[in-house]
Amino acid sequence: MRTTVGIIGAGPAGLLLARLLHNAGIDSVVLESRDRAYVERRQRAGILEQGTVDVLREAGAGERMDREGLRHDGIELRFARRRHRVDFPALTGGRSVMVYAQTEVCKDLIALQLKEGGPLLFETEALAVEDADTERPRVRFRREGVEDVLECDYVVGCDGYWGVARSAVPDGRTFERTYPFGWLGILADVAPSHDELVYARHDRGFALLSMRSPSVSRLYLQVPADTDAGSWSDERIWDELERRFETDDDWSLRRGPITQKSVTPMRSYVHEPMRHGRLFLAGDAAHIVPPTGAKGLNLAVGDVVTLARALTHRTATGSDDLLDAYSATCLRRVWQAERFSYDMTTLLHTAPGATPFEDRLQLARLDRITSSRAAETDLAEAYTGFPIG
Numbered sequence: 001m002r003t004t005v006g007i008i009g010a011g012p013a014g015l016l017l018a019r020l021l022h023n024a025g026i027d028s029v030v031l032e033s034r035d036r037a038y039v040e041r042r043q044r045a046g047i048l049e050q051g052t053v054d055v056l057r058e059a060g061a062g063e064r065m066d067r068e069g070l071r072h073d074g075i076e077l078r079f080a081r082r083r084h085r086v087d088f089p090a091l092t093g094g095r096s097v098m099v100y101a102q103t104e105v106c107k108d109l110i111a112l113q114l115k116e117g118g119p120l121l122f123e124t125e126a127l128a129v130e131d132a133d134t135e136r137p138r139v140r141f142r143r144e145g146v147e148d149v150l151e152c153d154y155v156v157g158c159d160g161y162w163g164v165a166r167s168a169v170p171d172g173r174t175f176e177r178t179y180p181f182g183w184l185g186i187l188a189d190v191a192p193s194h195d196e197l198v199y200a201r202h203d204r205g206f207a208l209l210s211m212r213s214p215s216v217s218r219l220y221l222q223v224p225a226d227t228d229a230g231s232w233s234d235e236r237i238w239d240e241l242e243r244r245f246e247t248d249d250d251w252s253l254r255r256g257p258i259t260q261k262s263v264t265p266m267r268s269y270v271h272e273p274m275r276h277g278r279l280f281l282a283g284d285a286a287h288i289v290p291p292t293g294a295k296g297l298n299l300a301v302g303d304v305v306t307l308a309r310a311l312t313h314r315t316a317t318g319s320d321d322l323l324d325a326y327s328a329t330c331l332r333r334v335w336q337a338e339r340f341s342y343d344m345t346t347l348l349h350t351a352p353g354a355t356p357f358e359d360r361l362q363l364a365r366l367d368r369i370t371s372s373r374a375a376e377t378d379l380a381e382a383y384t385g386f387p388i389g
Helices: 014-023 036-042 051-057 063-070 088-090 102-116 232-244 296-316 327-348 356-371 373-384
Strands: 003-008 028-031 070-072 076-081 082-087 098-099 124-130 137-142 146-151 154-155 173-188 195-202 208-211 216-224 258-272 279-281
Touching: 003 014, 014 028, 014 102, 014 296, 028 124, 036 102, 036 154, 051 098, 051 296, 063 102, 063 279, 076 356, 082 356, 082 373, 088 373, 098 208, 154 296, 195 327, 195 356, 208 232, 216 232, 258 327, 296 327, 296 356, 327 356, 327 373, 356 373
Parallel strands: 003 028, 003 154, 076 195, 154 279
Antiparallel strands: 070 098, 076 082, 124 137, 137 146, 173 216, 173 258, 195 208, 208 216
């Protein structure tokens, strides 16, 4: 099998890259180890930055998002029983975010790829990337028990931290931090208790009120990293959420049937460089952020937009300039997102063994954001998205 761009992984990064390349007249093949049903139901991110929304629309993948997604013009910060709304459009010149789950983005892109794009091969396991430092890189894969080879001009690894692409980059340097807590996340069949996301800093730990739709709530509690989600009863989860979201006004938390529980680990990770020869890394294969800043999916979009531009430029001009700059271009944005995600995480979570001095510093930082337009603008600009490219 032969193609111009071999893409490993049919998450949002791989699927969007295939769509962008199709629109530019560049052929590709997408290899995905899981079946279609698994890809379309795995729960991940749910917040799309303004730039991601714009890219999906321009790619022809925004129709259902615009119909069913929930535009949000702000978030609420909650601490010391106080509430403060951050107004995104007022602080950023009109930018906002969209609540639209990664599962729905994948469904939309899969449907487009199967209808209009190149081959999208589910249940196809990439085994190795070979000859990445030559002009004829190859992806060795297994499909229906039979090994085969995909010959390419370029290979893009969108297969996550544990995928084969990252391990094929020799002499890479990694930067990482593992946090001593995680998020106990739930899906509940109940209307959200607030019309925007609520980020709560509490002495008992962080909590986040989010949503998947007008009738489905997504909520999170900070818990120790080794927590078993099954050890928390539904009543205990709702009681703890109620404590951490407490305010001095009459706001109340709606309760409903919990349909899913899981614990998400918290870590920061960057792999440099994001390229080796004609192998390019994108998304979680190159970087991971804690979910506090809502950056993971959006960083992946920035990567593949940058790469699609570079490949289109190469096709049109024969110049490798943009391809050669890919890693450095992406990493500037990646490190800003890492910085923001780290800042949000350390601002809102209660670290094990934190001293009273550190607790008061957190409150001082929150006071600064809620009393300074400059500090609030910095948060709003970062949350709604850094420029792509």
